[in-house]
Amino acid sequence: MTEPSAPMYNRVALIGLGLIASSMFWAMKRAGVAGEVTGYARSDATRQTARDIGLCDRVCDTAAEACEGADLVVLCVPVGAMGDVAAEIRPVLAPGATVSDVGSVKRAVIEAVGPHIPEGVHFIPAHPLAGTEQSGPTSGFAELFDNRWNLIVPVPGSDEAAIERLERFWQALGANTERMDADHHDLVLAVTSHTPHLIAYTMVGVADDLRRVTDSEVIKYSAAGFRDFTRIAASDPTMWRDVFLTNKDATLEILGRFTEELFALQRAIRMGDGDHLHEYFTHTRAIRRGIIEAGQDTDAPDFGRKPKRDA
Numbered sequence: 001m002t003e004p005s006a007p008m009y010n011r012v013a014l015i016g017l018g019l020i021a022s023s024m025f026w027a028m029k030r031a032g033v034a035g036e037v038t039g040y041a042r043s044d045a046t047r048q049t050a051r052d053i054g055l056c057d058r059v060c061d062t063a064a065e066a067c068e069g070a071d072l073v074v075l076c077v078p079v080g081a082m083g084d085v086a087a088e089i090r091p092v093l094a095p096g097a098t099v100s101d102v103g104s105v106k107r108a109v110i111e112a113v114g115p116h117i118p119e120g121v122h123f124i125p126a127h128p129l130a131g132t133e134q135s136g137p138t139s140g141f142a143e144l145f146d147n148r149w150n151l152i153v154p155v156p157g158s159d160e161a162a163i164e165r166l167e168r169f170w171q172a173l174g175a176n177t178e179r180m181d182a183d184h185h186d187l188v189l190a191v192t193s194h195t196p197h198l199i200a201y202t203m204v205g206v207a208d209d210l211r212r213v214t215d216s217e218v219i220k221y222s223a224a225g226f227r228d229f230t231r232i233a234a235s236d237p238t239m240w241r242d243v244f245l246t247n248k249d250a251t252l253e254i255l256g257r258f259t260e261e262l263f264a265l266q267r268a269i270r271m272g273d274g275d276h277l278h279e280y281f282t283h284t285r286a287i288r289r290g291i292i293e294a295g296q297d298t299d300a301p302d303f304g305r306k307p308k309r310d311a
Helices: 019-031 044-053 063-067 079-092 107-116 160-172 182-214 224-233 237-246 248-271 274-293
Strands: 009-015 034-040 072-075 098-101 126-128 149-152 176-179
Touching (some): 009 019, 019 034, 034 044, 063 079, 079 107, 098 126, 098 160, 107 237, 182 237, 248 274
Parallel strands (some): 009 034, 072 098, 149 176
């Protein structure tokens, strides 16, 4: 993690005050990289909660007010809302400012936000690969990004100095950074995040159907595997609705490949092909070990994630 330093941005505006934005605020305060942090959330209740817990130096009642005078604006709203927010804040974006985001889909964000970025303002999409199943302004904590990857996805013609400044900013928040093309990003995330979430939602839905037959035994006797599915499936429904609608091509491609793999395993079980099952499970276990060895997870029962931050 980069050592605390002088402010990299005089004013950072966080639009949307959920898990990622709140964690960014606490990480910025820990690192001392922002002179002032303003925030905005659409809900009156969310804005009041943010004020009550000291989230952001100033919580504003409109997105435009929060962005006025900011040299870094980070869109932390669901992907489906980013275009409308960009249109709203366009008149107040200062020349030389950077607009970024934290969405888990990049091509759709570029297409929705890009047309609203004025000349002289830098648009540099990004995606921190960090999170928990918690949401809302009280869910954030400064350590969320430590040793996690943040994928920086510059658009054609992006200013190199602005990109490097944003990379240093995220590194100061604890993240590792790497640049990636938008379409490749969306395919990679379809494999590593989007399809697994869809499978988790589906498995929990299947179990819910079974629960009606077994008089709640599925819930009562949940083993670790099913609990892991429910943790993933507890993620914000609005965010994931938008993810699947905006990254549908890549997700459907990977879901098709998953279905093929599932059919092969189904056949192996039906035919009693233990060698195939053992070889397959050995290979996939090695992938899990590689993730742990790379420092992207732990073998702790709680996945090494911190509990919800106390308000």
